[in-house]
Amino acid sequence: MYSVMVNPGKITKAVSRYIYGHFIEHLGRCIYGGIYEEGSPLSDERGFRKDVMEAVKELKVPILRWPGGNFASNYHWEDGIGPKDQRPARFDLAWRSVETNRFGTDEYIEYCREIGAEPYICVNLGTGTLDEALRWLEYCNGEENTYYVNLRRKYGHMEPYGVKFWGIGNEMYGEWQVNHMNADEYAKIAKEYAKWMKVLDPSIKTVAVGCDDPEWNLRVLDVSGPHIDYISYHFYTGSEDYYETVSTVYLLKERLLGLKKLIDMSRVSQKRQIKIALDEWNVWYRVAEEGLEEPYELKDGLFACGVLITLQKMSDIVPIANLAQLVNALGAIHTESDGLYLTPVYKAFELLANHSGQNLVETHIETETYDIDGRMFFTKTPFELRDVPYIDASATVSVDGKKLYLAVVNYKKEDAVKVSITIKGMGEKIARAYVLSGPDVHARNSMDHPNVVDIVCEQIKVGSQFTHTFKPFSCTVIEIER
Ligand code: AHR
Structure with missing residues (x-):
C-alpha cells in the first residue's frame, strides 16, 4: 500500500x-x-x-x-x-x-x-x-x-x-x-x-x-x-x-x-x-x-x-x-x-x-490517496483535488554522492504509516532519521514553549529493503552515509 x-x-x-x-x-x-x-x-x-x-x-x-x-x-x-x-x-x-x-x-x-x-x-x-x-x-x-x-x-x-x-x-x-x-x-x-x-x-x-x-x-x-x-x-x-x-x-x-x-x-x-x-x-x-x-x-x-x-x-x-x-x-x-x-x-x-543533497535521484512512490473539496482563502474560489497522496517523498544525494537523503512527509493525520522502502545497492547501515512533528496538528511554539514542534533525531537501521513507520502528521529525512 x-x-x-x-x-x-x-x-x-x-x-x-x-x-x-x-x-x-x-x-x-x-x-x-x-x-x-x-x-x-x-x-x-x-x-x-x-x-x-x-x-x-x-x-x-x-x-x-x-x-x-x-x-x-x-x-x-x-x-x-x-x-x-x-x-x-x-x-x-x-x-x-x-x-x-x-x-x-x-x-x-x-x-x-x-x-x-x-x-x-x-x-x-x-x-x-x-x-x-x-x-x-x-x-x-x-x-x-x-x-x-x-x-x-x-x-x-x-x-x-x-x-x-x-x-x-x-x-x-x-x-x-x-x-x-x-x-x-x-x-x-x-x-x-x-x-x-x-x-x-x-x-x-x-x-x-x-x-x-x-x-x-x-x-x-x-x-x-x-x-x-x-x-x-x-x-x-x-x-x-x-x-x-x-x-x-x-x-x-x-x-x-x-x-x-x-x-x-x-x-x-x-x-x-x-x-x-x-x-x-x-x-x-x-x-x-x-x-x-x-x-x-x-x-x-x-x-x-x-x-x-x-x-x-x-x-x-x-x-x-x-x-x-x-x-x-x-x-x-x-x-x-x-x-x-x-x-x-x-x-x-x-x-x-x-x-x-544537490542532486535529485530516481524515486517511485506508492501511496493511498484522498479527495478533497476546499476553498482558497484569498480568492474564495473553491478547489477540488482528487487522488491527493497521503505520503510524498524525494531523494537527493550530495555532490560527491556519499550522502543520501530520503525525505518523506506523512500527511496522514489519523495514523502512522508503515512504508516499505527499497534503496538500490544499499548495504545494511545505521542511519539518522530527523523527524519534524509535534503533539497535534495545531501545535505551536511560543516564547514560553519554544520546542513543542521540533525536529528530533533518532538512529534507524536501513538497507536495500526495510520498512519504516512514519508518525502521523510528520516529515522525516533519513540521512544515510553511503
Ligand atoms: O507578503 C505579503 C504581501 O502579499 C506582499 O507584500 C504582496 O506581494 C502579497 O500580496
Whole structure:
C-alpha cells in the first residue's frame, strides 16, 4: 500500500539551491523589530538583531528578496541611502505606516553578505520610474566613473554589489498595488525595464510579474519575453482545516505546471527558456492579526515541508522560491524584545534545506490517496483535488554522492504509516532519521514553549529493503552515509 523505491545511482536532475529562498519586506515588524532593531541589547552595533541573524544563518538562506512585496510599489530607494539621520521618513501607502528609511540598500546588502544570501531586489513600478530603477542598478552594480557609482563609493562601498536578480515590479495586476495596470500596460513597461536594465548590466537576471490569469501571463511572456528570465508566481493558502491546508501543496503544483504550459505555448519559448520564480509563498489566512503575524502551527509547517519536497522535484521548472516571509510578518521566525522563537514553518526549512543533497535521484512512490473539496482563502474560489497522496517523498544525494537523503512527509493525520522502502545497492547501515512533528496538528511554539514542534533525531537501521513507520502528521529525512 505504501512503498518508496530509490535508485541513488540514477541522478535525474540538479536541485536549484535557490528554492530554499526567503523574503523580507518593510511590513509590520519584519525589518524593524525583526531583523533590524537599533538600540536593542540583542542587536549589534549596526542594528542587526544577533539572535535573529544566528537563526537565519542556520537556514543557509541562498537568496533573499527585498524590499517588497506591495511596499516595493511606492519605495524610493534613494531615501534609504546616506547618513541615517538625514534620511527622510515617508508614509508607506502599501501598509499605511511610516517608513523611517533607516534600513536601506546598503544595510540590506550588508545583511545578505553576512548571511551568505544572493540579493534579489524588486523595483518600484508603482510610483517609480525607469530612470529610478536604472539608477538603483547603477548604484548597486556599476563600476564606471559615474554619479551613482561614486555615490556608493562615497558611502564607503568601493566594490560593486553585483546584485544579480531584479524583479520588475510586484503583483502589478492587483487593485491593492499602488498604480496597478492591465496586462498590456504591464507587459510593455516590463519589457522596457528589463531591456534597458540589461543594457546597463547584461549580467543581471530579470523577473516579470505573473499571476493566476493565463491571459496576463501570455501577454507578459509574449511582449517582455525576450528580456526576462523568470516569470513570478505567488501562492498563499491555508485554513483552520488540516487537510484543506496540506492538500494545497498539490494545488500549487497544478498551478505551477499550468504556468509552465503557458511558458511553452508563448512565442518566446522557441528562443529562450523562461523559468518560474515562486517568489512569495506561505500559509496566510488569519488576516485580522496585527502586522500579519500569523501564529504558525504544525499543519502549516507540514504544508511548507510538502512545498519544499515538491520544489526539490521540479526545480528545473521553478529554480527560485522565496518564503513570504522570514521574520514576524508571516514570519518563519517570531521575535519579542527579549528573544525569539522558531515557528513550524522555520522548522520545515531547517529540516529540508539543511538535510538534502544537490542532486535529485530516481524515486517511485506508492501511496493511498484522498479527495478533497476546499476553498482558497484569498480568492474564495473553491478547489477540488482528487487522488491527493497521503505520503510524498524525494531523494537527493550530495555532490560527491556519499550522502543520501530520503525525505518523506506523512500527511496522514489519523495514523502512522508503515512504508516499505527499497534503496538500490544499499548495504545494511545505521542511519539518522530527523523527524519534524509535534503533539497535534495545531501545535505551536511560543516564547514560553519554544520546542513543542521540533525536529528530533533518532538512529534507524536501513538497507536495500526495510520498512519504516512514519508518525502521523510528520516529515522525516533519513540521512544515510553511503
Ligand atoms: O507578503 C505579503 C504581501 O502579499 C506582499 O507584500 C504582496 O506581494 C502579497 O500580496
